[in-house]
Amino acid sequence: MKNVIIVGAGGHSKVAQECIQQQGEYKIVGILDNKFTAYEKIGEQFYAPFTDFEQFKNETDYWFIAIGDNKVRAKVAEQLGDVAYATIIHPTAIVSQTATIEPGSIIMPVTVIQPDAIVGRHTIINTGAIIEHDVIISESAHISPRATITGGVKIGTCVHVGAAAVVNPQVQLGDYSIIGAGAVVTANTEPHQTYVGIPARKLEK
Ligand SMILES: CC(=O)SCCNC(=O)CCNC(=O)[C@H](O)C(C)(C)COP(=O)(O)OP(=O)(O)OC[C@H]1O[C@@H](n2cnc3c(N)ncnc32)[C@H](O)[C@@H]1OP(=O)(O)O
CATH class of the missing domain: 2.160.10.10 (Hexapeptide repeat proteins)
Structure with missing residues (x-):
């Protein structure tokens, strides 16, 4: 299994996470969203504010931006820079x-x-x-x-x-x-x- 961090924790993310589980190629290690105010680990997954994304770059092979708004998704991709993305x-x-x-x-x-x-x-x-x-x-x-x-x-x-x-x-x-x-x-x-x-x-x- 390849590790993946998800960006976004709204309705689209919910559906994307289920797709990822059913695809069975990636393990979701963490979810980043600015609705989380501090780092927290629950079971095998962590939750943290998106603004802290730089500190997680070494903890994952892949990223996936699970945000439904096209412009926001494109902006987050720009912010993340040169990372590898999962294909779901x-x-x-x-x-x-x-x-x-x-x-x-x-x-x-x-x-x-x-x-x-x-x-x-x-x-x-x-x-x-x-x-x-x-x-x-x-x-x-x-x-x-x-x-x-x-x-x-x-x-x-x-x-x-x-x-x-x-x-x-x-x-x-x-x-x-x-x-x-x-x-x-x-x-x-x-x-x-x-x-x-x-x-x-x-x-x-
Ligand atoms: C998993 C998921 O849920 S994925 C989500 C998928 N989302 C969608 O499919 C929604 C797509 N969005 C729409 O259809 C929207 O109505 C839009 C983007 C076309 C328009 O939204 P807005 O810009 O907010 O326009 P607004 O709601 O003010 O409507 C403006 C006019 O267009 C009409 N109108 C709006 N949508 C439609 C439509 N789909 N078909 C025909 N007429 C429409 C309105 O009745 C209104 O007419 P009026 O001026 O005569 O009263």
């Missing part, structure tokens, strides 16, 4: 042998990742999502439960695709764009903009 794949996920899952990403239960898809670093493929052939997902994105990303789609950095949304073939989602739950995206999206509905339209604020 739930045993019920179906991942093509020609797909690439980059370190720091999590592939949740009953997902499907098809041939030649690329899932970039620190990306969340949430429960039941489908990533079709030749999809390219950049860093720190989140594909929510039951979303369907069809063939050849390109997804930018920190993009959030909401639950059960569909992205049509070859569409490109600009960096930091947000797709609402249940949307059907039929055309490219602009960076930093939010889109909702069927067909998806830009939300004017």
Whole structure:
């Protein structure tokens, strides 16, 4: 078993920890989150504030950032610097042998990742999502439960695709764009903009 320290102790972390246990490759030795005010060891795991992360760098082989917010996850990765990241794949996920899952990403239960898809670093493929052939997902994105990303789609950095949304073939989602739950995206999206509905339209604020 390889040791891993988890950053984040919220709802997404809860699901990630269960995935890690079911994957059976990594032993969680500690959890860092600023909601813990001091170091504490309970059983085989320690809990400590994230601000103390430097002192734990020699105590683990791998790190995993289990924070649902894309921008916060990306920022924490920047702060941690040059560390090795665990790649979490739930045993019920179906991942093509020609797909690439980059370190720091999590592939949740009953997902499907098809041939030649690329899932970039620190990306969340949430429960039941489908990533079709030749999809390219950049860093720190989140594909929510039951979303369907069809063939050849390109997804930018920190993009959030909401639950059960569909992205049509070859569409490109600009960096930091947000797709609402249940949307059907039929055309490219602009960076930093939010889109909702069927067909998806830009939300004017
Ligand atoms: C394991 C997990 O839980 S993973 C979590 C996955 N999370 C999701 O799937 C949630 C995705 N988020 C959404 O769908 C959000 O509603 C967003 C991001 C699209 C919009 O959020 P906000 O920017 O806060 O917009 P807000 O709630 O103010 O709504 C603005 C307008 O858009 C509409 N709207 C919001 N979401 C949607 C949607 N998904 N589809 C259609 N219309 C929507 C609202 O009704 C409102 O319309 P109005 O101005 O006519 O009243």
